[in-house]
Amino acid sequence: MMTKTKPLFENYFSESNNYDELLTSKLTIKDNWKLLSNNLVKIGPRNLALKQEDINWLLAENGVTYNVYNDPKGLNRPWDLNVVPYILHQNEWNLIEKGIQQRAQLLNLILKDLYGKRELLKEGIIPPEVIYAHSGFLRSCDQIEYKNSKHLLIYAADLARGPDGQMWVVNDRTQAPSGMGYALENRFSTSKIIPQLYTDINVTQPSSFFNDFNQLLLNIAPTNIESPMVVILTPGPHNETYFEHSYLSSFLGYPLVKGNDLVVRHGKVWLKSLKGLKQVDVILRRIDDSFMDPLELREDSYLGVAGILEAVRLNNVAIVNPIGSGILENPALIPFMENICKYFLNEKLILPQIASWWCGQEKERKHVLENLSAFVLKRIDRSKREHIYFCEFLDKKALKNLKKEIIENPYNFVAQQKISFSTAPNFVDSKLEPRKILCRTFAVAKNDSYSVMPGGLVRVAAEREELFVSNQRGGTSKDFWIINNNPQPYLQNYSWNKSNTNPSTTINDVPSNKAENLFWSGRYLGRTLVTARYLRMVLNQMAQVQYNTREPDSENLKILYSSITKITSTFPGFVGENAEEVLKNPLKEIESLITDETRIGSFAQSMQSFNNSYYSLRNLWSKDMWRVFDGIQKHIRKLKEEDAHTIFTLTTFFDKIITRLIAFMALIEESILVRQGLLLYFIGLELEISAMSIEKFRALLVISHNEDLTYEVLESLLNSHESLNIYRYSYKSYLSIENVVNLLILDTEYSRSLTYRLHRLKKDINKLPNTNKNGEMSICQKNIDAVISKIESLTIEDMLQVNPTSGMRENLDYLLSELSDLLHNTSLSISDTYFNHSQPQKQLVNRKIAN
Structure with missing residues (x-):
């Protein structure tokens, strides 16, 4: 072996008795491998290590995974490709x-x-x-x-x-x-x-x-x-x-x-x-x-x-x-393949097989039992890898038990030569x-x-x-x-016959399960984003009042804590029987909403639900989307690994996550055509953001407060809606509830207003296939029309009337409550019309298929 190859090939052939593909028995490189080995030496160990890192990075970035069952590292393990072919x-x-x-x-x-x-x-x-x-x-x-x-x-x-x-x-x-x-x-x-x-x-x-x-x-x-x-x-x-x-x-x-x-x-x-x-x-x-x-x-x-x-x-x-x-x-079948080949083809097998003995034959069974330690034993009908026995490693008791099994059910076993x-x-x-x-x-x-x-x-x-x-x-x-x-073409030409492909040419052709996953991807992503923004806003408010573990004296914060539970539906939270106890350490409750995947409505659970939909649709997503998605997962894993969390670390976490969520949402619109199902994603997204916005308005606008507290609450609401700068630009005035309601609920030109979202939702729902043969409006269309009619039925004066006895804007609460119910019905009608799968069918006669 040449001297310059030693750093790369050092100790390559030591302590190995196997047939090696690279080296001869004299430790010289085989002719077929010489060009490759020379290229490896030219690249050198250091650069090879860098290239291996690049390959690992590329596979992870492209989302190339292999699911390993019961893996502590997680279900989707990055595919492992060695740099040497x-x-x-x-x-x-x-x-x-x-x-x-x-x-x-x-x-x-x-x-x-x-x-x-x-x-x-x-x-x-x-x-x-x-x-x-x-x-x-x-x-x-x-x-x-x-x-x-x-x-x-x-x-x-x-x-x-x-x-x-x-x-x-x-x-x-x-x-x-x-x-x-x-x-x-x-x-x-x-x-x-x-x-x-x-x-x-x-x-x-x-x-x-x-x-x-x-x-x-x-x-x-x-x-x-x-x-x-x-x-x-x-x-x-x-x-x-x-x-x-x-x-x-x-x-x-x-x-x-x-x-x-x-x-x-x-x-x-x-x-x-x-x-x-x-x-x-x-x-x-x-x-x-x-x-x-x-x-x-x-x-x-x-x-x-x-x-x-x-x-x-x-x-x-x-x-x-x-x-x-x-x-x-x-x-x-392996022991009989030679005879089968002779019977059907009148030929010998070109490729040899591992020598095998089926234990269902007396002579072969006797040979196996007498020499069991020398064989690898397999069940003929195995569904688990554990059914392979490397008999040389079994102790006497295990060998005895295995022999007993073979004798009792000989036709179940095949012994193979250990190679x-x-x-x-x-x-x-x-x-x-x-x-x-x-x-x-x-x-x-x-x-x-x-x-x-x-x-x-x-x-x-x-x-x-x-x-x-x-x-x-x-x-x-x-x-x-x-x-x-002979020279080979370097470029790989994959030229399908274009006349023989079957793309989804219209929204009508989108598979219902794919459409359902896109719909729920939109809903989960919308819920995740709204929750993240709202929790970040509250954390920023906590930092501004120099929050510590003692009971806060900010009335605005108490309202915001209560609103978290109402908006996310993570009851009892800040509003249950133990609310006073929870309020003594609100950061603990917020931390739970961020990291606990078992809490329905939490940020963690919404993110996990989106992950499931994402993986179901991964054939649709671009490589850039996988990179952004993988970055989100890394930040979530890093947060979970930290022993303690502060307001600052949680706020920083949301700053990174929200930016990536928005980037991901933008990439979704680049990756799929509307006619390929993007329309369903839009509908789910707008439905969820609208529904959560309604809960946000109910939590912060229905109860009347004094002037100073109203100002703080409205500022918090605008911040959580990413609308404070828009408000200042539009109104150039002191915060008033009239202007906030106009901007966030009634404005027909502001893309984040409830009315704008609902009109966009109606427009998208009208693009869905109408399954009514007589051309009448679908149930989905009727429901969204009722939503639009309801929000246009009241003037702002009616909505903002305060009941002096209860101190509540009851008309506004009633309107928002009805809108919430109508949106829920709209969602149900979409599912029933487009995603409803057939009822499971049952066998008339049970047939037992072995595992």
Whole structure:
């Protein structure tokens, strides 16, 4: 090894007996890696460390995440991409590609056979228990005939280098293979941040594969229509690869939907939009088989679509991959693959497999029981990773119990040879060290064969001697290069056929669930902003009177404290039975409203509710929006980590948060067209701000005070409304309640006035699709008209009359109370008209699907 490489490669090969991708047994760099290693050396450890930081920053800024269940760091963990790619030469890849195509073709034939003629069972090539004891074999899918010659449309293979130096197939993924989007993002990020790595290296780009993938989705539509409706079906934001679902939705241009966005009517699948139902032709699913149809499969599933299997039987919708394809992920098939390949193709497997023994056969079971410590044991029907047993690490008692299980239920287990995955260089702590890797590549059906992605996704073990290679266990990823001796185009050309896309052309076409999330995003964001501004105003007032923990003597502050509880509806707060006790330390109550997510109406709870809506819509948001959103989350986390809070720290927190919330709101208007659903966001935003403004007016304007106190209250109100400067410019006079009411409630030209907001709300509601066939006004329109009529029904003199007995402006209170009720009814009518989903359907006969 050259001397100049030592700082980067120091101790790289020490204490490792694994096959290494980079180095030969003589510690020389393999020919395929020489150009890359030279580029790494030229860049140097220091610059590589800086580039790694840049990649980490870019992925975090772009919101590239991987959901790790029960992770103390939070649900959305930033995706971890190592700066050093993994490479294979095209000469080696050619054989792997042929092996992937052969295996995909073979699995396609197995899938067709198991749900069709079942020749493999009849001829004794596969024992019946291998299939019928596996929950992946869905009897509801038996004998379904498909329009397409291929049933298996997408296939992913996990590959690892075996001890003989050949690539072995470790796992087959056929239900809803993940990783395609992450692989693409890895390529984009690496090429953007560290293009120096590519110097003099010809890297094959995956653009042709993704063009084939998109064309597949269009070609498999049951009917030969020019623009089939394609949707991507996701379990939702809490799924581990939800980022990828959103990413592919944005990248391919197809709507991202959940199960309750779809409904089956008359044997067809429909997307529920604001105007009505739109027929769906193709579903790219990211939901496991058994959850797809609660009527025929798991009745407790809220992820799928009731009745979708019947639509499949009628060939009215194409699903990628077909429901029931999970049977192919059964590891008990591996021992029989050679014979299956010979039976169907009269060929030998091109890619070797891990040696496997199904314990349902007496001879194989005896061999496994006698040598159990030497094997890795798997259940044939496993849904949890904990069902993998590395027997060499089990004590005598555990081995005894495991042997007992095998004897009692032998057909449930497969034993596999323990192999040590090869290692590849990972950049860690300014040097390279070997880490075990697992490669995943993808194939999609194309004509008579399969198109294979050049490269794919590489997963890397979390620690140097870690056996598991898993993102759930803290592993990282790599860009996967296929290098070529011939020059390759650097630019990646993803050119979809524009005539075959299905964008939402009008507001009528927006999916109802997407519209609902946009509506509530507006409401939660409006509530968060109003609450933040109001609490900041109160904190500033507290600072002005030099507040301390003793009972305040400012009457204005007492009114403001009480108004906080009323505006946010966080009762009992400052107005309950223990109000006197709470008032002794009002900062504690305010702190709770800022940080306690369990308090309904608090700033923290409103922010959390907005977060949920935000993640549900992340395929719509721009990268700039994610950056601003991530900045908001960082400030919130930092506040929670502080041991003690003061008026100053809380005020500073709101100064930063409010600025970012306003920036975020501005970016929303840049990211989505009105016809794509922005209209629903506007309606939700205006509804919530109007409703909270009404509560603010009721809390501060209804009760009459003396002149000095009235001045303080009005100034506080204008400050919380960001309207004090506007007032001074408009009236150039001493604060009066008449002028404040005119400005904040009645002014038809001031964008923050209640009347202006309500007129804008009416204008937006009138743009919603009218579901009345006779052309009459919708209930929503009637409700908002009643709101406008009500606010225009009283003069300012009527509103400001004070009852001398009660000291209240009762007409104003009555008006505001009625407006509040009418706005609430308007919100309900919008939900009932446009967001109401069908009632859940139940199975007539219960079918138990194993976990």
